[in-house]
Amino acid sequence: MSIKSDVGDLVKQYKTIDPFILISRLGIGYLETPFDMETLGVTVTSDNHSTITLNQNILTFQKPFIAAHELGHVIEHKGESTTFFREQCFGCNIPRIEAEANKFHLIYYYLS
Known part of the structure; x- marks a missing residue:
C-alpha cells in the first residue's frame, strides 16, 4: 500500500483527521514530557x-x-522506534523514514 492510501484509509475508517483522536482510537500510547x-x-x-x-x-x-x-512512523514503520530530532525537517539529507513520516503528515493534512 502507499502512504496516500494508508492515510485515506485511516481518515475514512475513523472519520476524523485529528491525529490525537486517531492515536487514541488506534490504542497508541501518548505522553508529553520535557525534552531538549x-x-x-x-x-x-x-x-x-x-x-x-511529544516534547x-x-x-x-x-x-x-x-x-x-x-x-x-507507527503506521509506516511498524516495530521501529524513532526520534524526531529536527526543528525543521524539510531540508536535505533527511533519512528515508523521516521523509516518509513527513509525507504521511503532508498527505494527512492535504486530505483533510
Missing part, C-alpha cells in the same frame, strides 16, 4: 505496542504536526 528543544517527538515500540511522546515545550500549534509525523 532538538527533540520534538519520539515513537517507541516494544512488544508490538507503540507510544508517541511538552513545543508550541501548541506544532503539536498536531509532530503527532501526525510520529503517527506516520
Whole structure:
C-alpha cells in the first residue's frame, strides 16, 4: 500500500483527521514530557505496542504536526522506534523514514 492510501484509509475508517483522536482510537500510547528543544517527538515500540511522546515545550500549534509525523512512523514503520530530532525537517539529507513520516503528515493534512 502507499502512504496516500494508508492515510485515506485511516481518515475514512475513523472519520476524523485529528491525529490525537486517531492515536487514541488506534490504542497508541501518548505522553508529553520535557525534552531538549532538538527533540520534538519520539515513537517507541516494544512488544508490538507503540507510544508517541511529544516534547511538552513545543508550541501548541506544532503539536498536531509532530503527532501526525510520529503517527506516520507507527503506521509506516511498524516495530521501529524513532526520534524526531529536527526543528525543521524539510531540508536535505533527511533519512528515508523521516521523509516518509513527513509525507504521511503532508498527505494527512492535504486530505483533510
